[in-house]
Amino acid sequence: MWDKLRKFGLQYCDLPTMLWNVCFMLRALTVSVDSRNPARIPIIFYIFTTVISACYFYVYLVSMVWFVFWKCRETGDVIAAMIVFSLGISSEIGPCKLFYMFMYEKVIKNIVDGYLACDAQTLKSDRFRQNLLKGLRVVKKRGLIFWMVIIGNGTIYIMKPIVTPGRHIMEDLFIIYGLEPMFESPNYEIGFLLTAGGVICTCYLPANITALLTVLIGYTEATMLALSEELVHLWSDAQEHYNKYLLEAEADNALVTSNDDIKNQIINKYIKQKLEEIVKIHTTNINLIQQIEHVFRGAIAVEFLLLITGLISELLGGLENTYIEMPFALMQVAMDCLTGQRMMDACDKFENSVYDCKWENFNVANMRTVLLMLQNAQKTMVLSAGGMTQLSFTCLMTVIRSIYSAYTTLRSMMA
Template sequence: MISNVAMMLRVVALRIDPRNKKPIPTFLYILTSVCVVCYIYNYQISMVWFVFSRCQETGDVVAAMMVLSTGTTSLIGITKLFTVYYYQENVQSMVGRYIEYDTTMIAPASSALMLATMRNVKKRALLFGVVMMGNGFAYNLQPLFKSGRHLMDDDQILYGLEPMLETPNYQIALVNIIFSVNFICFIVSNITGLLIITTGYSESRLLALSLEIQDVWQNALQHYRDNFDANYTEDKYDETATVELNKYVKHRLFHIQKSHFTNINLVKSIEDIFRQAIVVEFFLLTLSLIADLLGGLENTFIIMPFALMQVGMDCFTGQRLMDASFVFEAAVYDCKWENFDASNRRTVQLMLQISQKTLILSAGGVTALNFACLMSMIRSIYSAYTALRSSMNYK
């Protein structure tokens, strides 16, 4: 999964997989630079001019809201791209440590659970990519379903290309918009896909470790029967059995604790890289969704899913990581620690204290990404929309 995402991100001149030492071809740097310039011209320079200059003259508030919504929503992709460019060495280090982490042994009983969880993570990443690219594809196809010569959004005017529907302005605008839309959807799909995969792997490891620590005492009993006394039962408490059982438990707890520490550090590295980008994303999405509502859903029905899917997936990913942390915490307490010796009990106590600090993804360290955050954000957006709508109606 990492190899697939790394291959796709090389198209936009990003190298995230430290195993791939091949240099990125120069023409991909040129292609990415051209796409960035086209995007900034179409959706930032032209958007600012149209909203704050042109619409001030025409008084067309709906058109201003639609163009503002498109420009702010699409800016998320560029923000994530620049974030990964800026932290490219950190991203490579994080991916390398995840790859190394994947080589560590896990209990056979836990591997099936981990594999099933990663299948769900893969479906999650594929669903997000299909929705993002499908949304861009549908947006670009809009002119085909309108009679005559049209652009994706006839209200949008690119700076310096008036009149928009006459040759060659129409052809230049159409090509620029198609390039920009595909570029933004591609970036969002793959960079968010990287976040989904890495966080999903940490989630699957937590669930695997939960099953492993929950079964550690039963596995110790089975290990003693297989190697020392085939007729041993749990009600026998001779000194030899106690020593050997706790020796096995200590060995397994050491590896579980080490794996858990590694997982915590990996999640913190994800948080350090993306936390500021997520803050910007939430601000832009809030502004975009308010503009969507003010512009009317009948005019922004294609842009709305693009915005909601991004914030929804981030919150869903964070929620699943938190759920896995809660499962691990419960499993640590349920590991039959009362049968362990004093040394192993102290280890379990330490693991329990650490597991009570839930692993999260956050927006700038201010709020955790989860379902409560998503609901709170939607509530705030709707409150802001109703306040602005009543103000507009009053005027």
């Protein structure tokens, strides 16, 4: 048991282990995306997913709609309506992503298999492997921080009414349909358990599904950075290979000639082999990212729309009332944009490394290969929200600015 828990730590940051970490957590949602582990999902997980989904549906969909569009119209409490509306809208991100996971389950399995196959065919270079693991360690740390923030946010949200004196639920203003009066037994106990189940569903889903995307896209990022280092050192590695060839020939008492033509042939043969391996890995990652973009672009677009609407509602409800909800929404927007930006940065570094590989010393055939690589590298791999905007820091700033502009406009209208 302890050995399995240790694999969730930063000491184990290779791709197979990281995917096992995420797929292990996703099995609790009855989602299986790892063909390496075709075992049946235990019945307890089906019960768990059914219970928390039912709690979520009743509290954050049925009760939210009733409270915002019926109850608050009777009471005229706009602030309560905004707070509960923001909760309902922001909570829909996880179920939306889960829907896409079920809809494209076979495609996602193929993507995961593709990444594992790519990892198994990496360059036979100690430097490449070390740089890849170094990059994956950063990716895993990023995913762990995101996971802990989202899950921690939900835990604090559930614990807040428990540690507060008196009878409280997560949002005292929120009345769950059919449980009036809310603070009398057994309505209070039922309402608290239903809301807690809904919060678990709301937080657990996006935490683990986004973690899967972070790992897959992060692997491409780490691969591009590791390949960049290989290209920068390609010419010196080729010369080192030639010197090693000379030493081996001398050790075998073979006839060694220092003819420049033979030297160039040996060096360029080595460079050709390395370039072919790099092109293959680069092309594979391009195809994998395109598949991820195809599967999740719609989910990310819906997620952004929901998060923007939710954040505007949270601001209208007052930060003093929604300060626990804000990190949940902002962290998801920021994580998607950070993941997209880091991949774009890695692709830019790869492009610069292709031009900086001392290609002017290569023969004509290898120069042509480098030119082809440069043309492919200039088509930066990107993720988008529905094909409308690329996920990047620029996108994040645009979203924040749009949220604030919409908030100030609506606030002035409500005043």
